[in-house]
Amino acid sequence: MALPPDFTLLQVTPELETGGAEQTTLDVANAVIAAGGTALVATRGGRMAQKLTAEGGRLAQMPMQSKNPLVMLGNASRLVDLIRREKVDLVHVRSRAPAFSALWAAQTTKTPLVATYHGVYNAKSGLKRWYNAVMTKGDFVIANSDYTRRHVIAEHHLDPDRVVNIPRGVDLQRFEPRLIAPSRVETLRRAWGLDPTDHRVKVLLAGRLTRWKGQALLIDAVARLKRRGESNFLIILAGDDQGRRDYRAELERKISAEGLSDNVRIVGHCDDMPAAYLIADYAAAPSLEPEAFGRTAVEPQVMGRPVLAAAHGGALETVVHGETGWLVTPGDADAWTDALAQAVALPAHKRMTMGEAGRTRTRRLFSVEAMCAAYLDVYAKVLEARR
CATH class of the missing domain: 3.40.50.2000 (Glycogen Phosphorylase B;)
Incomplete structure (x- = not known):
């Protein structure tokens, strides 16, 4: 019609x-x-x-x-x-x-x-x-x-x-890895203060800084992960605080108190998400409330990046547990610690296989x-x- x-x-x-x-x-x-x-x-x-x-x-x-x-x-x-x-x-x-x-x-x-x-x-x-x-x-x-x-x-x-x-x-042209110039990735890496020789596993949480998006939960989980003796990771929190300076300050205090300054970085608003996902190895979407859809669980999959997402709302339709990422108990810091541990420990070739499965599925459906x-x-x- x-x-x-x-x-x-x-x-x-x-x-x-x-x-x-x-x-x-x-x-x-x-x-x-x-x-x-x-x-x-x-x-x-x-x-x-x-x-x-x-x-x-x-x-x-x-x-x-x-x-x-x-x-x-x-x-x-x-x-x-x-x-x-x-x-x-x-x-x-x-x-x-x-x-x-x-x-x-x-x-x-x-x-x-x-x-x-x-x-x-x-x-x-x-x-x-x-x-x-x-x-x-x-x-x-x-x-x-x-x-x-x-x-x-x-x-x-x-x-x-x-x-x-x-x-x-999702705009499949915009989120096409082959079309992202290396200079864009390098520019963003410099803006975020990332050393190109830093090969730690990088997990990106993209979303405005608001409590229900789960940034504080993810910090709690990585604090537990570090206490287990694991430190081969860097969590990147990319998002505008939109005036919520108290919440941003709370996150910064939590990072400092847990001794995570070398493992968690708040980088502010990002205008180039395709380049951001190429910097990351995984994306995280730990929302405390169900996302109606949740594009931050779909866009990284189009870029070939597996996702760790809270197991409620739209994520149940966009992430296939164990195949394109992990569906994690919402609000449960221990469950998120376990999921992060699995992601960090996953060999690179298996991570790439999972990423390709997500890319194929999301390009077909979204x-x-x-x-x-x-x-x-x-x-x-x-x-x-x-x-």
């Missing part, structure tokens, strides 16, 4: 700073442009906004990140004007706060609306459940994993036919091309149903 030749998509997302939802926004915008359409994104902006416009997308800058009711009402009015002015065919919203504005604007202009559930939102009260449910009030709901889809259907009592699973896709084709198919079906 094809989109109309003059199709205009408006995506609504809080910010374009960094993250899986933001990257997917850009990927889908590119797919719409490639299909001959127009791609608009209403957002506060951020470090990825320049990439959007450079690739042919158009930025509609407004405070979509705000949860202030008056600002949200103003956003709704601004979206109504934008939809009418640009003759928007379909609105796609990617977060709850802006969803209220987007839903109001879509209903006012009688424009179809779809929403992507990028995370499993906890609801400990009726009010929070009502707040989360705004993501289900449009024409269609997209979930980024089977785990998320099951949650959405059960939580909001939706017709399963209104919810589809479209796994997040390409950005397959994801975008599925998104465009949903758009076409929604437009047809409206007609």
Whole structure:
């Protein structure tokens, strides 16, 4: 089913700073442009906004990140004007706060609306459940994993036919080891202060510095590993603290107190993840809460790097235990110590075999091309149903 030749998509997302939802926004915008359409994104902006416009997308800058009711009402009015002015065919919203504005604007202009559930939102009260449910009030709901889809259907009592699973896709060109210039790897190695003669086993945890991502848990595990007499490893924590300076300081104190300054390094935000994964031997995703999908468990596998991931959420769909990596008991420091010990001790040729298995599987199941084709198919079906 094809989109109309003059199709205009408006995506609504809080910010374009960094993250899986933001990257997917850009990927889908590119797919719409490639299909001959127009791609608009209403957002506060951020470090990825320049990439959007450079690739042919158009930025509609407004405070979509705000949860202030008056600002949200103003956003709704601004979206109504934008939809009418640009003759928007379909609105796609990617977060709850802006969803209220987007839903109001879509209903006012009688424009179809779809929403992507990028995370499993906890609801400990009726009010929070009502707040989360705004993501289900449009024409269609997209979930980024089977785990998320099951949650959405059960939580909001939706017709399963209104919810589809479209796994997040990885740009196979961007994450192609053969296309990564050695100079990129060397530049990043220097930026991180890594000695090229350091042949210790390197484990990369890529993710913003926030407690639920599990950085503190991983430090606890490697402290136990070092007490066992193992020191042939370097843990690299790559991610922006996004203002959480107290948590970063807590991690730094823990590293110092455990005598791990030579074994754990916090390197900050990384703009070149393909090069980062080539530096690493393994990737770690020790999230304390289930990841709805977890691209940091998929991207390294595309690069041929085995993954140690917490055994819950989307990781159960993206990591095959013992074949492409290890699924580890969530929140259990001893279990993580054991898994790290196995990874560090694994001979290089077996590590490469595991990495190649992961690369083959993820390239087959999680390409950005397959994801975008599925998104465009949903758009076409929604437009047809409206007609």
